[in-house]
Amino acid sequence: MRRLRQDRPPTVQELLASGDRSFSFEFFPPKTDKGALNLWRTIRELESLQPTFVSVTYGAGGGTRDTTVDIVERIATDTTLTPVAHFTAVNHSQAELRHLIGRFAAAGVRNVLALRGDPPGDPMGEWVKHPDGVEYASDLVRMIRSYGDFCVGVAAFPYKHPRSPDIESDTRYFIEKCRAGADYAITQMFFRAEDYFRLRDRVEAAGCDVPILPGIMPVTQLSTIERSEQLSGAPFPPEVRARFEAVADDPEAVRRLGVEHAAEVCRELLEQDAPGIHFITFNKSTATREVYGLLDAASYGGRGSAPPMTA
Numbered sequence: 282m283r284r285l286r287q288d289r290p291p292t293v294q295e296l297l298a299s300g301d302r303s304f305s306f307e308f309f310p311p312k313t314d315k316g317a318l319n320l321w322r323t324i325r326e327l328e329s330l331q332p333t334f335v336s337v338t339y340g341a342g343g344g345t346r347d348t349t350v351d352i353v354e355r356i357a358t359d360t361t362l363t364p365v366a367h368f369t370a371v372n373h374s375q376a377e378l379r380h381l382i383g384r385f386a387a388a389g390v391r392n393v394l395a396l397r398g399d400p401p402g403d404p405m406g407e408w409v410k411h412p413d414g415v416e417y418a419s420d421l422v423r424m425i426r427s428y429g430d431f432c433v434g435v436a437a438f439p440y441k442h443p444r445s446p447d448i449e450s451d452t453r454y455f456i457e458k459c460r461a462g463a464d465y466a467i468t469q470m471f472f473r474a475e476d477y478f479r480l481r482d483r484v485e486a487a488g489c490d491v492p493i494l495p496g497i498m499p500v501t502q503l504s505t506i507e508r509s510e511q512l513s514g515a516p517f518p519p520e521v522r523a524r525f526e527a528v529a530d531d532p533e534a535v536r537r538l539g540v541e542h543a544a545e546v547c548r549e550l551l552e553q554d555a556p557g558i559h560f561i562t563f564n565k566s567t568a569t570r571e572v573y574g575l576l577d578a579a580s581y582g583g584r585g586s587a588p589p590m591t592a
Contacts, residue, residue: 290363292432293392294464296333297492303333303557304573305365305494308564310337310348319564320352326566328360330573333557336394336467339367350381354388365434366390369398370421374413378421382428394434394467395421395458419454419461426462435459437466437484437493439476440516452483459491467559468496470509472521472542474549481555495550498561499568500539503529540568544575551576 297303306327311317324335337352349367356364366385370378385393397418415421418435425431435458436442438451445451455466471477477495484493500506503525506517521542528534547558558576560569 290357290389290391292464293334293363293365293434294432296363297465297556301333302551303494303559304330305332305334305336305557305559306569307336307338307496307559307561308352310339310352311564316564323562323564323566324356324360324362327562327569328362330570332362334363334365334392336365336559337367339369339396339398350384353385353390357388357390363392364390365392365394367394367396368421368425369396370415370418371398375415375424376413378415378424379428382425382431385431386429391430392432392434393425394436395425395463396436397421417454417457419458422458422461422463432464433462434465434467435463437468437480439468439471439480448483452487455484456487456489459489463491466491466493468493470496470498470561472500472509472546473518474546474553476518477550477555478553492556494557494559495555496559496561497543497547497550497572498563499543499572500525501536501568502532502539503535505539536568540571540575543568543572547572547576 291299293303308320308324311320327335335356337349337356339349353364353366356362368378368381373381385391395418415424422433422435425433435455437455438445441448441451442454445454459466468477468480474495477493481493484491498505498509500509506522506525510517524542525535525538528538550558560572562569
């Protein structure tokens with residue numbers, strides 16, 4: 282196992298190469314004071330699991346840019362966690378992008394997830410490049426790498442990106458991001474392990490060995506299914522939907538099934554050598570900690586173990 286340097290925070294690339302499976306969590310910037318209190322309570326609850334890293338998303342159109350940066354800076358300075366800042370190109374000039382890179386560097390944040398981003402108002406609307414911005418995520422990766430000692434991640438799409446015409450072109454675009462300097466990738470959410478394996482196989486067949494972390498979100502209520510389709514741009518698997526519809530009249534049964542199903546998918550992924558699991562939390566810790574507890578992450582080489590549920 283390679284020893285990490287102690288004079289600076291580790292990068293995600295170093296953590297993934299350390300020999301342990303990665304277990305990480307994703308948060309989003311809250312819109313209200315109550316939401317902010319809930320976010321920091323969730324962060325503190327999940328901190329005890331000693332995750333590999335935590336990431337903070339970036340609102341469509343850069344709408345939460347300052348909040349995202351503030352949260353990432355606070356995580357870096359006030360917690361023991363390694364933060365990853367989502368970073369998008371949409372609606373930003375290159376000068377604004379350079380300013381943000383400088384803010385992260387000043388706060389000691391060295392891990393960034395580079396995304397082209399969705400148009401504000403309509404994620405599926407036409408993407409229009411800022412007149413002085415960058416066109417593609419691969420351009421953003423190159424830009425970030427050129428301005429400092431950053432570890433850069435990118436997105437991967439098990440079902441293909443909604444704007445990609447087909448799987449082949451989507452794979453080609455992903456490879457371009459990796460060749461631009463990406464160190465790792467995190468997938469959009471999915472609900473069948475086989476969809477991740479197909480993605481991994483086609484990327485490996487193209488000669489790319491960048492580690493791809495699967496993004497998992499427990500389904501705790503039926504409305505999550507429709508929401509996930511809007512967020513991921515992919516249909517919810519019909520055989521999985523049928524399992525949830527069979528208990529649709531019992532909200533607690535839906536929640537239990539969601540936790541059990543997420544744990545099933547995670548086990549299959551880890552048993553087939555996925556480098557870890559990236560949990561999409563929606564700023565709630567309980568279901569995620571339950572899934573983590575069912576996994577017995579330590580048995581897969583995880584860094585921590587799940588404490589008793591308190592919320």
